[in-house]
Every structure is written in C-alpha cells, then in structure tokens.
Amino acid sequence: MGRGVDDYSAVLTSVELIGEDVVYLRARCPELACEVEPGQFILLRDPAWGLDPLLMRPFAVAGVIGDDIEILLQVVGRGTEMLAQRKPGDPLVVRGPMGRGFSKPSSSPVYVAGTLGSAPLLFARDRFGAGRFVLGVPNGRWESFVLWLKRRCPELEVFSDDGSLGSKGNSLKGLSPDEDVSVMACGPGPMMAAMANMGLKDCQVSMESRMACGIGACSGCVIETSSGKKRVCADGPVFDLQEVVWNG
Amino acid sequence: MGRGVDDYSAVLTSVELIGEDVVYLRARCPELACEVEPGQFILLRDPAWGLDPLLMRPFAVAGVIGDDIEILLQVVGRGTEMLAQRKPGDPLVVRGPMGRGFSKPSSSPVYVAGTLGSAPLLFARDRFGAGRFVLGVPNGRWESFVLWLKRRCPELEVFSDDGSLGSKGNSLKGLSPDEDVSVMACGPGPMMAAMANMGLKDCQVSMESRMACGIGACSGCVIETSSGKKRVCADGPVFDLQEVVWNG
Amino acid sequence: MADLSVKIGSVSLKTPIVIASGTWGYDEELWRDDLLGHVGAVCSKAITDGKKEGNPGVRVWETPCGLLNSIGLQNTGIDDFVDKKLPELEGRGVPIIANVSMEDEKGLIRMVERLVPVSDRITALELNVSCPNVDHGCMSWGVSPVLTGQAVSMVRSRWSGPLWVKMTPQAPDPEAVGRAAQESGADALVVANTWLGMAMDVKARKPVFARKVAGFSGPAVFPLSLRLVWQVAGAVSIPIIGCGGVSSWEDLLSMVMAGASAVEVGTGLFRDLHMPESICKGLSRYMEAEGVKHVSELVGVAR
C-alpha cells in the first residue's frame, strides 16, 4: 500500500448530483486507479483555476471502476463549490494515492459512517466485502443521498438525529465492544470520540484535518496521538481508534 | 454615447477559432447590446475564476447581433488564454459599455487596422457604412484571420510586412493628408505614430493601455496628450490622432 | 436588511464600507445609487497643494490576487478640489472624506486652511502620510512616530472636524505611530495604505515601474492588513478603519472582530463593482442569524 505522491492529469467522466449539495464525481486516471487502496485519498485541483484557490483539496477515494476513480463531494466552501460545477470532459489535476488506508480486517467487517464519511467505507466494502454498514445523518435533507447509497449498498442501516430517515438516534447504539468484529469508521469527530469511549478494540478510523501539501511535507495536518503528533496525510488518514487522543 | 459603468452577467453563445490564437466570441448581454457604440469597449471576467486573475480584461466590441455582442480575442497571456477556453453556455461577467467611442465621420470613412485593431473598426463599419478598410498583418500566419475578416468585409485591403498575404509593405502607403476622408484607426503604437507623422487631419485613433478599473477611477491607464494626461478608459479609448503625444 | 450603520467617533456612516482614496473617480456616472447605495462614504483621491501630473510609464500591474500601482498622487490640487470638485460632489448624496496628502509643512497648512471654510461639506479629513509612490514627503512622514505626531498636530490645531490619519504599513513600529497620532489629536486611524512591492519586466530586463517600487494592494495583502489592524488596535483607544485587501463580508467581519469599526475598500471594486452590495448582504445575513443588532457589538470581540 504505497503512497504514490505524484500529480496526474485526469478527465472527469461523470458528474451527478446525488443529494443536497452532494456530488458524485468519476474521473479517469489510470495511474491512480490501478494503485489506490481503500482509505487512501487524493487531492484535487481544477487546472482552469488561476493561483486562487491556491491549495488542492483532499477527498477520499470512494471506489474504482476500471480506469476511473470515484469521489463523493460535499459542497462546503469555495473550492468544493467550484469543483462541483465542473462537467464531464473537463480536466482535473489529481495528486495521489495519498496516505495509509485501512488494513485488511481480521474478523467480519462493520462499517460506521457519518454522512460523507461513507465515501472511503464504500471502497473498503468493495475490497473487504459487505458487512453491517451503519450510516448516521442529521435529518431528512439527506434523503436522496441515502437513497443513492442504498442502491450501492443494500444492507445500509440508516440512523438520523431527528428520526426523519431510518431509525431515530445514534448510529452507534448497535455497536458493542464485546463483539468479535473489525470496525472501520469515518465521520465527524464527536462520533468517533464516542466510539473511543465505548472501548471498541478492533477499530480503524479515517481522520480529517486541514491540509496544505497532502504529501507529508509541511506538518500542517497533525493530530494528537498516544505516540505524539502525527500527520493525517502521511501517517494516516487511517489510525487505530485507541491511538488517537480525542481531546488533543 | 454614455458610459454604462456596470457589471452584468452574460452567457457565451458562440466561441470560434478564427486564426492562430485568435478567437471570435459572442456573448448574450442585452443590457449592453442595446447601448454600446462603435469604439466603446467592455471588460471581461470569468466568474469561475477565483480571485486570480484579479482584474477584468478590456476588449473592444466588434459588433452587435440582436442581444449579443461580438469580440475578437487574441491569446497573449494568462487571462486571454483562460477566456479563450470557455465554451458556449458558459457564464461571463461583463462591464460596460466603457469609454468614448468614434464620432460620426464627417466625410467618407476610411478604416485602418493593425491585426486585432480591426475589432472596433468592424463595429464602426457596421454603423457608419463601408469605405476603404485597410488591414496590416505581420506575416502568413494571419491567413485564416484575414480570410475570416474578408468574409465579413469583402472590400478588405490586406498588407503584410513580409508580402506573404496581400500586398507587401506598409498599410499606410495609400493614405494621404490631402484626401477628404475621415480616418478611423486602431493598431500598434508605431503604426499610429506613423499616421500622426503623415499629418492626417481628420483621424480618430483607438488607444490601448494597461487598465486596472476600466471605469475612470484609478488613473492607471493614462496616456500623454497635448492637454495633459488622459485616461484611456474614460476619456478615450478614441482620441483625435493629433491630440496624442506619441513619445509621451 | 439589518441596520449596518456605524459611528467612528462623531462620524455616522450608513454602512461600515468606505471607498478608499484613489480608487473612485469624480465622473458623474460613477455616483449612481446602484453603485454607491451600500457605501458609507467615499474618500477623495489624494489632494496635494499644487496640481500633480503623477508618475510616467506603467502605472498598474496585476500580481497574484493583488495589484501594484504607481499613480504618484496625480490630482488637480487643493484649489481645484475646493472650487470645482466639492461643488460637483454636493448633491450626490454620499459623504466625502478629503484625503489630504502630506508633502511639506507649508503645503499641508495651506490645504487645511483652504478646507476649513468648506468643512461642513467634508465628513472627515483623512491625513495621508503614507503614499509610497512619490519621492519626497508623504510616506517618509508616516514611518516615523515623531513626524506623524508633528503632521497630525499641524492639522489638529487648525481643523476642528473629524480627523483620520492614514498610516503606512512600512512603519517599523506601527503601534508607536498609532499612539503618536492619537496623542496628537487624531480621531481615528486608517490601517493602512499600500505595502511596498515591486514587479520586474523580464522581457525588458528592468523593473516595471519607473520608480522601481510601487504600492501593493488587493486580496493578496489581506492577511498582512488584518495583522496590522490587530496590532494597532491593541495600542490605541481611538477607532480604527481597516484597509487592505477587503473583498468579502468575511474579510470585513475579520477586521471588525480584530478591532476595526469600519473598513475601506479599493482594489476589490476594480474586480466587482457590486462588492459593497454583496458585502452588506452577507453581513446582514450574518447579523440576523447571530442576533447581532449593531456592527459595533462585534468590534474587537476576538481580542
């Protein structure tokens, strides 16, 4: 599972609105598609931008189809907004594959996602096989996203904070530290901190952090771990749940 | 002939390569199309750019077709390169109509253009009627541009520095200060300085200069005239040939 | 729309957005309500005692997210401003700040004396000790706390209206300059004028500008201006007007939270004439969402 650390030219092959402010992107990038492993990520930039936005934006790889990589992108700021407006045929600059992904689960896999955290887990499920796939969303505005995900992952168990989609409440309810499962998780900090508090033993989490280089060069993306500060982009983004210091 | 001084949203309706590095653009912008006069110009920006390139780019209006304005754009740097890559349907930000254009000629019009200088003169010809239309180009690489222009303006007289297109030599040869004509000219500085030396009496020239605001606010685009520094964007771009100080 | 009015000392403005000196023209067609309706005031182009031709050669140059300018204080002089420009500007319905550029003591005093009789038509006098684009005077006053204090005192003893001092970011000790201006009677500080930059014409193998260096503005400099506002706001008790690179409502809020009571905008307008409107709309939405009644509640909250 190597870090590629290179910039490639890719071409968008598909752009699909799959939820409120959520876009599915597919980009042809054979160099990456043949290498990337679940949990690894890439950085994107639009070559049509001038020097602003300056930095590339990190996204988990959500799957591989032939020469194409898949991405789920939520519009949250200017970079993602500009990327979401691109059309099939448009060029992209892609850096990757980046970081250390998920290790092969040692027992039956359980996937735990908060909203867009489902992206790397979809790819993991493609590689490691289906298992429980739990998704937490805030509210009913996520309906079309959930429907899209369900087509891709029929075993999806949905929880929503306000009960308007799937079951009401916390997506972690069904998890127990005593079960002999290998959990892979990606979602908001509080969700993963709660998992740490539950004392899950075999759990890998994919972390996020603001990045500048994405290649391990700047130490800009560090998080606190039991063995000191670690770079999300190069030492992660996947870490052992127990290794991460949640109030760091 | 008012300056509009406003920013509008426009939509590209046509993008056509009409020469080496020369693109014909048509953009729907009804507010502008109904107002703009020959010799006036607009500024363009791509709303998909971030904050870089920062400034809008000035271009002469080459004609009006219904709600659309026409532009001839030569790729010379990053801004023009980025604009030339846009496609029909893409949005543009347009500022204008800017500046003071050509006054109605008092006798029969003669148009004298250096390469892209033909843009504002095409529009003037549409309004003031055909007359001699002289075009100077450097060499044979301008062939497809010349062919395009000839379709639009069959009376075109072509001169090229190296003789590979039309007649060899100086496009000003046929001009004389004694003729009773109204000359309108747009082209490189040396061409227009040479015209000034010939002592043409009735001659309006359209000038270029680096611009920041394009609305007369910054005094960034001044040229030297017999009555002091004048702003190309607000006091021009059309000046009386004799008013301009050519070694300013 | 929320109430966006602000007070800078005794000066009330309907929005916290002032158009910075040298970035708006006197031409009538620029004073339409749809362009200036969201603007609290407009600063005049720098005024000097005599008429100035300004600098020769290239005057503006784009850089990544920024602009270099070397206009060199081109203007028609104080007499023309008082006799012709001011009467023209009257009735256009926008408060005018007179940007008075320090060159030497005699000229400054004469300018202030010319302005005193028309002080009712001038919302504030902005003393410019910070233009980097002329060889003598101006910025050489603003880099020094002592000279800044002297210049401010000269104006203060003659001018009883609101007095703003526009600082230079080139001052080695901006806190000291700000304190000197305050002690000498300034009512507010504009932080700040352009930064000193440069561009090279690689084809010609020489600097782009005749004077080599030029004034640097636009979004590129915003992180620097914000830092300067933060520094100076910590050193003085008079109001601060942030200036340098503001191009969004978030920029305005950042300046305000760092301690500014209002902002000036310039270069951003060149790119988007409707920027003051978008900033006001964004600010208004923010204030409504956060239950903020007056911009003043946010001044310095991040300190």
Add this chain to the structure above:
Amino acid sequence: MADLSVKIGSVSLKTPIVIASGTWGYDEELWRDDLLGHVGAVCSKAITDGKKEGNPGVRVWETPCGLLNSIGLQNTGIDDFVDKKLPELEGRGVPIIANVSMEDEKGLIRMVERLVPVSDRITALELNVSCPNVDHGCMSWGVSPVLTGQAVSMVRSRWSGPLWVKMTPQAPDPEAVGRAAQESGADALVVANTWLGMAMDVKARKPVFARKVAGFSGPAVFPLSLRLVWQVAGAVSIPIIGCGGVSSWEDLLSMVMAGASAVEVGTGLFRDLHMPESICKGLSRYMEAEGVKHVSELVGVAR
C-alpha cells in the same frame, strides 16, 4: 536543456531552485528523481537543539493566493538529525542544506558543534533567525542587525563550511541586517522567511491560530519578496537567494534580475509537485531564445 547550474559562493547547484525549509519531508517516497530531478538542493526542516512538538490548533490556512502557517518548528532535534536523518538522506543524491534555528546561544553552539563532524554531508548551513511562529528566540534575533551579527559570528567561528543566513522580512531595516550578516562572515543571504500575517475564524469569533499571528507565504507575497531582494541586493556584495512566492520561471527570472543568484521555493510546491520542472523548462527556453549561456549572466541585470 540549457545549462542551469549556478554557484553561490563555493556551492555549486545543478539548478537555481532550492526547496525551502519546512516544505519537504524526510519520507523516502518524496525523494524520487522525477520529483527532485530539477532541484538544486533541499533545505531540512528547521532543526532546534531539543525536540519540539510544534504548535497546537490549526496550523495551516489558505488565503487569496497565499498560505498562513503556524507549525512552530516541530522537529526531532539536532541529535536525531545528525544520528538518524542525515544517514537516511545520504545516497538520495540531493544536496542537503541544514536549516538551523536560533533559539538561544547555548543551543546554537551545541547544534553547530554537532554538525561540524558531519560537515562533508551538508552542502550549507542555513542559519534561521527568522521564524515568526515561536514565542522566544528566532525572529527576535533576525529583526536586529546587532543580534543577527552576533548569531552569525557565533556560527562562523565554529563552522568553516558555507554559511547562509535566512533573514526575516519583519526587520525594520533589512539592509542593515544584511550588512551585519555579511560583516560577520555570512557567505550568502536567503531573502527571506515568511511575512507576519493573521487570519480570523469569524464563526468562532477568534483568531484562527493559537499564537494569533502566523507566517505568510505563497504567490501572494511575491511582489513583497522581490522588493526585499532588490533592497538587500543593493546593500551587500555576497550572493542572495530569493525566497517568497516563487511559482513560475518568470518569478525566478525576476528575482535573478533583481540580484538573486538562486531561489528557494516552498508553498508553490504544495500546489504543483512538478513546479521545479516547469520552472527549469521555462528558464531553459528563455535562455536559449535569448542566447544566455549561464544563469549568472542575468544576476542583477535589471539594476
């Protein structure tokens, strides 16, 4: 490809592009020839006497065409550098510049003494008196000509290899700092480290960075760095390495024509890993078209 080699005093580099301190990692996969093939040398991350954890909280923040960072000299210390990092770096085929960060005199002396025995593996020592992201030491040395001179002398008396001094743009009098460094024995000046900037988290109503201010780099600052290179190159006779915002071959040429013998690049790499290659290609095309045989012919031609 034209011959792009340059000499900076006694140091020969195959291209005029050096990777700036703190913008490249030690990880093996970053040292592939297709990434570093067009790079003349790589500066190490700042080295301090002891291990440093660096700063808490947000460490990087994008601005228009720029980057703010507050890494805070995170590094594993001089002993680890000499004992572990240097042996790892050997055989990777790229000249290494050791960026040694001044904190106090004792630490500096110990670091130099640790480096002397391995001086054959270090192409130059870059004395960093300019990091703005720590509370004590570093930049407070670099803003002062006297303290810079002291720090340089301390190293010079112990280190006979090439000695570069990385200046801070926050120095009120950069010419004086440059001259002090030269007189104290520096072989070259790196002009310069990051500028002092700031960002506000408007949602949280507080500064983005725990230390409030942060180091500002990237294309946004290029006009400022170029001006500084021009100023300092006019004040000293030792070679200058331009640094700050270089992202194209035109930028490199601008710095060179202003008086720099080479450049360092950092932030631009984050955006485009192949930037050194594109710069070399553009430079090469320019030199061939203009009949320039060596980059050195262009140094200072615009002055």
